[in-house]
Amino acid sequence: MNRATESYDLPLHSHDFIELTFVAEGKGFHYIDQQVEQTGKGRLYFIPVGVSHVFRPSSPGSLREPLVVYNCLFPPELLDSLAAVIPDPPIAAYLEQIRTDQLPAFSVTDLNGSVESLFLSLHREYHLPQTGSGSYLLALFIQLLVSIYRLRHDEVQFPLNKQTQFLQILHYVNREYAQEITLSHLSRSFDWSERHLQRLFKAHTGQTFHHYLQNIRIQKSCQLLVQQQQTPVQLIAEQTGYRDLKTFNLVFKRIIGSTPGSYRQAHCRKQPDVQA
Structure with a gap:
């Protein structure tokens, strides 16, 4: 878990892990493969393994108009350990799609602030660990995955x-x-x-x-x-x-x-x- 201010210095890049990125402040652009889209506060991105992308602020003067994001990075193997604690078939199937690299990159909008709240809690717990932080982080991570599923399937696609x-x-x-x-x-x-x-x-x-x-x-x-x-x-x-x-x-x-x-x-x- 990290919080970063994006700049023009970072080139297009890919990872050997899955990335969940939440735009916490400002506005700018997200470049992914051969596409580019405007982005701003409240937008969340799912970046699969091996997909080239980069975030950039709306202008080179990033200190004047910063684009600030939270990054949650995890290996697909982490989802293996969740199978036993996910009783809901739709969520289990969704996580299996993520684990086996069946889902393309996508983005959703945090409609009610629930995703931002989870990123704040994840960041705080990760950087200020206490007794039981491993369990607490895993519980927050599951909440985040379920929230993303709901945004994509309940509140975005249907009335x-x-x-x-x-x-x-x-x-x-x-x-x-x-x-x-x-x-x-x-x-x-x-x-x-x-x-x-x-x-x-x-x-x-x-x-x-x-x-x-x-x-x-x-x-x-x-x-x-x-x-x-x-x-x-x-x-x-x-x-x-x-x-x-x-x-x-x-x-x-x-x-x-x-x-x-x-x-x-x-x-x-x-x-x-x-x-x-």
């Missing part, structure tokens, strides 16, 4: 069904939780009645929309309280969609069982003093 539409609403809420999201806003944006949306939230999440949003926000705030130990609680509240600190504290205590300050104190390890 969106009602279930997929509601999944997009959930992805939207998970991504934009810090904004002023209301049921009325979702109703206008996705063209469903507020009453119907409320029924869907209750049926598919077991919560009302309001409680679902609160839980997402508080979950994110827990992460920030630990990751940004020097950031005041007031700013953490604002970063997760709460403009009123009193409301944030009340909701946080109801869901977590403690105040934000107590949670931070319990979950943040004190740095040992450095001896001279």
Whole structure:
């Protein structure tokens, strides 16, 4: 796993491994065999073994207009070990096509941000390994392969069904939780009645929309309280969609069982003093 800023220096090249590349920032061009296409943020590429390709920014001044990508590189043999843990026949058949070099190069668009989130997690886990990182990376890798399959077969080739539409609403809420999201806003944006949306939230999440949003926000705030130990609680509240600190504290205590300050104190390890 790596994150790279593309330049004009790298020539057309091929690999003896499979490459999954996700465009994280900017725009530019992807040259593959004798073809070239424009590319930009949110585009994912599958590059089989032996296929010549290269990414280049839209202009030679890559520092001014960078094209930044994540690369996930793996040998086809890695897929052999997944056969025993993939119970779904369509996914198993799809991975077998990849393993045996039956799939040509292709690209898809990350419609809901799920692919980008997986690349971020893969990169972080790969470069900051912890206990069980091998298992965790493999689990993320399987999620990535399944997400790519869904993008190619469910959301790209066929019209969106009602279930997929509601999944997009959930992805939207998970991504934009810090904004002023209301049921009325979702109703206008996705063209469903507020009453119907409320029924869907209750049926598919077991919560009302309001409680679902609160839980997402508080979950994110827990992460920030630990990751940004020097950031005041007031700013953490604002970063997760709460403009009123009193409301944030009340909701946080109801869901977590403690105040934000107590949670931070319990979950943040004190740095040992450095001896001279």
